Amino acid sequence: MTPILYSFRRCPYAMRARLALLSSNTTVALREVVLRDKPAQFLNVSPTATVPCLVTQDGVIGESLDITKWALDQNDPENLLNMPNAGWALIDETDGPFKLALDHTKYAARFPEQDTQKQRAVAEAFLTRLDQKIDRWLFERISIADLAILPFVRQFAFIDKNWFDEQPWPNLHGWLDRFLCSDRFEQIMPKYGRWHEGDVEVLFPNAQEKA
Ligand SMILES: N[C@@H](CCC(=O)N[C@@H](CS)C(=O)NCC(=O)O)C(=O)O
Structure with a gap:
C-alpha cells in the first residue's frame, strides 16, 4: 500500500516529515488536514491527534522525528542520517x-x-x-x-x-x-486542498494524482 501522510502545509513538524520523504523519494498519499476540523479518519488512526501522522502497512507513526527516520531508513541518498x-x-x-x-x-x-x-x-x-x-x-x-x-x-x-x-x-x-529559495522548499510547499474521504489521492512528492 502507498503510505498515507496526514499533513498540514505550514506546520513545522509536518514540513520536517515532508522534507525527509522528499529526500528519500518515498511516495505517500498526502491528506491535508484542517486542524480546527480534523477528519474522523485521521482521529481514528492518530495516537495524539497531531500532524504529521504516517500510516504504513506496518502501523502508524505519530511523531515527526520518527517519520523522518522511517523515511531515511528506507532510502537516504543525501546521507542525511550520517551526522554527529x-x-x-x-x-x-x-x-x-x-x-x-x-x-x-x-x-x-x-x-x-x-x-x-x-x-x-x-x-x-x-x-x-x-x-x-x-x-x-x-x-x-x-x-x-x-x-x-x-x-x-x-x-x-x-x-x-x-x-x-x-x-x-x-x-x-x-x-x-x-x-x-531552494527547490526543496518549493517542492514541499505546494498548496493542497483540504482532504475529504473519497477524494482522489494526491501523491507526494510530485503531486501527481493517482488515477
Ligand atoms: N511531537 C509532535 C508534535 C506535532 C504537533 O504538535 N503538530 C501540531 C501542528 S504544528 C498539531 O497537530 N497540533 C494539533 C492541533 O493544533 O490541534 C511531532 O513531532 O510530530
Whole structure:
C-alpha cells in the first residue's frame, strides 16, 4: 500500500516529515488536514491527534522525528542520517526549549503568565549558538539536523521578520534564505486542498494524482 501522510502545509513538524520523504523519494498519499476540523479518519488512526501522522502497512507513526527516520531508513541518498550525535541533541533542543520559547513569543496573548521578553531571550540564545555553528550547514555537510530544525527557525523568523533580519546572525540568515529559495522548499510547499474521504489521492512528492 502507498503510505498515507496526514499533513498540514505550514506546520513545522509536518514540513520536517515532508522534507525527509522528499529526500528519500518515498511516495505517500498526502491528506491535508484542517486542524480546527480534523477528519474522523485521521482521529481514528492518530495516537495524539497531531500532524504529521504516517500510516504504513506496518502501523502508524505519530511523531515527526520518527517519520523522518522511517523515511531515511528506507532510502537516504543525501546521507542525511550520517551526522554527529550533537545533531540529535540540537534537534531535541529545538523540539523542547526552543519550540516552547517560540510558542510563548508567537502566541504571547495565550500565555499571560509568561514573560515574553524572557522567552524571546531563550530563543535568541539558541539562535545565536546556531549562527556560530553554521558555515554552510550546521555540520560539514547537509544533514537531517538542518532539515529538521530549519522549519522551526522559519516559524520563529516570521513572527517579526524585520526584527529577525536586524539581528547579528549572518550565518543563520544565509542558511534560512538559501532554504527558503531552494527547490526543496518549493517542492514541499505546494498548496493542497483540504482532504475529504473519497477524494482522489494526491501523491507526494510530485503531486501527481493517482488515477
Ligand atoms: N511531537 C509532535 C508534535 C506535532 C504537533 O504538535 N503538530 C501540531 C501542528 S504544528 C498539531 O497537530 N497540533 C494539533 C492541533 O493544533 O490541534 C511531532 O513531532 O510530530
